[in-house]
Structures are given as C-alpha cells and as structure tokens.
Amino acid sequence: MLNVFRLSNGRLFQEEIETSAIEQTQVQPVWVDLEAPTREEKEWISARFGVVIPENIVDDDLEESARFYEEDNGELHIRSDFLIEDGETSRNVRVAFILHAGILFSVHAEDLPVFRLLRLRARRIPALIEDAKDVLLKLYDADAEYSADTLEGIYDSLEKVSHRVLKQDVDDHAAGEALTAIAREEDLNGRIRRNVMDTRRALSFMMRSRMLNAEQFEEARQIMRDIDSLDSHTAFLFDKINFLMDATVGFININQNKIIKIFSVASVALLPPTLIASIYGMNFKSMPELDQPWGYPFALCLMVASVAAPFIYFRRKGWLR
Structure with a gap:
C-alpha cells in the first residue's frame, strides 16, 4: 500500500493515488509511506524520486552497522523498531526510513498505531510539521508516548493480578491464570524497553549527524528525556513482576505441600x-x-x-x- 502525504497550510494531507494511474501521478510530497509495497510501487518510487528500495530493506538480520548510515549521495538510512500491542499479543515491527531530497520514505510490513496517530494529529493540528525531518521526529515522539501508554496498561493489568494473588485464596487454577498474565506483561515490558532503547539510538544518530536545526535538535533532546523517564518505570515493573511471580509460585508450593501433608498424615496414621x-x-x-x-x-x-x-x-x- 502506497500512502503519499504533502503539506498544505501547515497541515499534512494524504494524496489519493490510484494504482492504475500511478505512473502518471505527479506529486511533491513530504512523506511517502509504503506498507508491504508491491514491485510496481517500488518501481514508481525509483522512477519518480530516484530512490531504490531493496527487497531486504526491513529484514531483521541486518548488522548493527547497517541500521544507521548515510550514502554518498546524501541519502540518510535509519532502521527502527516500533511497538504493536493489540491485547493478547505484542511484537516489534522493523521500519526502514530513507531521507532523500527533503522527502521521508518509510517502509514496513504492516500498519502501525504510531503512524496512524501521527496522521491523525497532523491533519488536526496546524503547523505541527514543517519538513520531512519533522515527520521523523514526530514519529519517534509518538512512539515514546505510545510506549508510555502501554506501560500504564501494564500497571493496570498487574494491579488486577496483584489483587487476585494477594487478597484472595489462590488455588492451582487461579495461580495458573496469574502466571499466564504475569508472563504476558513481562514479555510486553521487555519489548517496550527494547523499543525505547532503539528509539534512543536513532535519535542519538540524528543528533550526531547534524542534520537537525536548532529547534529540531531541542525537540530531539526533549524526546530523549521522555524516553529516559520511561526506564525507571520499566525497571520498577520488572521488580513488581518478579515479586508477583515469586508470590504466585509460593502459593503453588503451599497448595502442593498441603497435598503432601495429607499423604504424610495418612501414612503415619x-x-x-x-x-x-x-x-x-x-x-x-x-x-x-x-x-x-x-x-x-x-x-x-x-x-x-x-x-x-x-x-x-x-x-x-x-x-x-
């Protein structure tokens, strides 16, 4: 899917591009978003903007040195992970960014909530975005906010598990459900920590490359401070998860000891x-x-x-x- 966005009166608008007439489309966008792009869409990007999109651009087995680099022609390449949390499952999706001639190209395999959030804000808030680098910064800003919202969801879920484990009689069935919920929240918390770490690395690369102006540089620093504030929350959640895990396992051991005690008393009697x-x-x-x-x-x-x-x-x- 090909989504092309342009700036108009300080707002971000999406251009309607028909697949049948993609070759005749002449637009000057600020952001081109490709979700699971087809060969025809890649060829149009190459012919229209001179940007070649490799087949393995979003592969997960890239070397660390290939995630942030700049081409001789001035193209800036960034690979970042973005979080998807949809209730039962959570995952990190790799997104490839190419900044070329004042246009940001993003390539990913599936739709991301952070991208939907930015599109919604950019249509409603005037003067939110001024150029392609602002789009990239706003995506990382929305990613940090999305991670913070997800952490709040983990707090709420662990509060329910804590009430179930510490304030009620815990049988084996309830303990099994609690362990499942704790394991799911622990996995999500780990993915959030990986996600914010990757975002911090991408922002650090942008700040070192001197591609940002003074206002954008200060915005990147503010996003870094927001990300740093999330580290203490993830660390606290890891400790809380370990405590609930130990408490639940302890109740399981108590229930098993009760069964062993019955056999011991019966054998002695x-x-x-x-x-x-x-x-x-x-x-x-x-x-x-x-x-x-x-x-x-x-x-x-x-x-x-x-x-x-x-x-x-x-x-x-x-x-x-």
Whole structure:
C-alpha cells in the first residue's frame, strides 16, 4: 500500500493515488509511506524520486552497522523498531526510513498505531510539521508516548493480578491464570524497553549527524528525556513482576505441600494398625483370637483406636488445617 502525504497550510494531507494511474501521478510530497509495497510501487518510487528500495530493506538480520548510515549521495538510512500491542499479543515491527531530497520514505510490513496517530494529529493540528525531518521526529515522539501508554496498561493489568494473588485464596487454577498474565506483561515490558532503547539510538544518530536545526535538535533532546523517564518505570515493573511471580509460585508450593501433608498424615496414621495386624497375623501355637471369643473384636477395636489417636493428636497441634 502506497500512502503519499504533502503539506498544505501547515497541515499534512494524504494524496489519493490510484494504482492504475500511478505512473502518471505527479506529486511533491513530504512523506511517502509504503506498507508491504508491491514491485510496481517500488518501481514508481525509483522512477519518480530516484530512490531504490531493496527487497531486504526491513529484514531483521541486518548488522548493527547497517541500521544507521548515510550514502554518498546524501541519502540518510535509519532502521527502527516500533511497538504493536493489540491485547493478547505484542511484537516489534522493523521500519526502514530513507531521507532523500527533503522527502521521508518509510517502509514496513504492516500498519502501525504510531503512524496512524501521527496522521491523525497532523491533519488536526496546524503547523505541527514543517519538513520531512519533522515527520521523523514526530514519529519517534509518538512512539515514546505510545510506549508510555502501554506501560500504564501494564500497571493496570498487574494491579488486577496483584489483587487476585494477594487478597484472595489462590488455588492451582487461579495461580495458573496469574502466571499466564504475569508472563504476558513481562514479555510486553521487555519489548517496550527494547523499543525505547532503539528509539534512543536513532535519535542519538540524528543528533550526531547534524542534520537537525536548532529547534529540531531541542525537540530531539526533549524526546530523549521522555524516553529516559520511561526506564525507571520499566525497571520498577520488572521488580513488581518478579515479586508477583515469586508470590504466585509460593502459593503453588503451599497448595502442593498441603497435598503432601495429607499423604504424610495418612501414612503415619496407618502404621499402628499395620503393626497390630502383622502381630495378630503371626503363626503362634496358641493364637489369642482363637482362644478368646473377644479376640477378633478386640484386635479390630485396637486397630481403629490406633488410627484415631494420631489424627486427634495432629488436630490438636493444628497440622490438619
């Protein structure tokens, strides 16, 4: 999908480009966004703007040195990861940026919430964007804000898990659900930390390359400060996640110990009647249960009493609770 945006009266507007007439389209955009681009769209970009988009431009196995560099012709190449959090699953999507002749080209495999947020703001807020570098900075700014909003969602989710684990009786089913929720939030928190780290690296490269003017440089510094403020939140969430994980595992161990305690008490209680039965089952020349009419009832009563005595003792000690 090809999305072309131009500036008009300080606002960002999207140009309607028909695929059938893409070769005859003549526009002077500030931002060209390609979502899973086709060969025809790439050829139009190459013919219209002189920018060659490789097939592996958004591959995840690029070397670190290939993520931020500048071509001899002045093209600036940046590879960045953007977060997608859609409830059950979360992932980082690689986006390739090319800054050429005052136009920002972005290539990605799927639609991103940060891009939708910027398009919405740029249409409503006048003078938000002045050139292609402003588009790139605003994307990173929206990415930091999106990460902060996602962190707030993690706070809310962990609060629910904390209420379930610490204020209610936790059986194995509830503990399993809590562990699943904790693992999901831990994975999301780790992806946010990776995302903000990647954004920090991209902004640092832009600031070192001296491509920004004074106002844009100050805006990049402000975004860096916002990102730095997120680090303490992610660190706190990691500690909270570890605490809830340990607490949940502890409740699981308590439930398992209760089961083991039942078997232990049962095995101890059954030892005396087993001993009595083995004694009465020995081959004597004169067997008491045969010589006395009350022999068998006495043996059975003695076995029952030997079982009841340990249970009464354990109950008084509180070991059966």
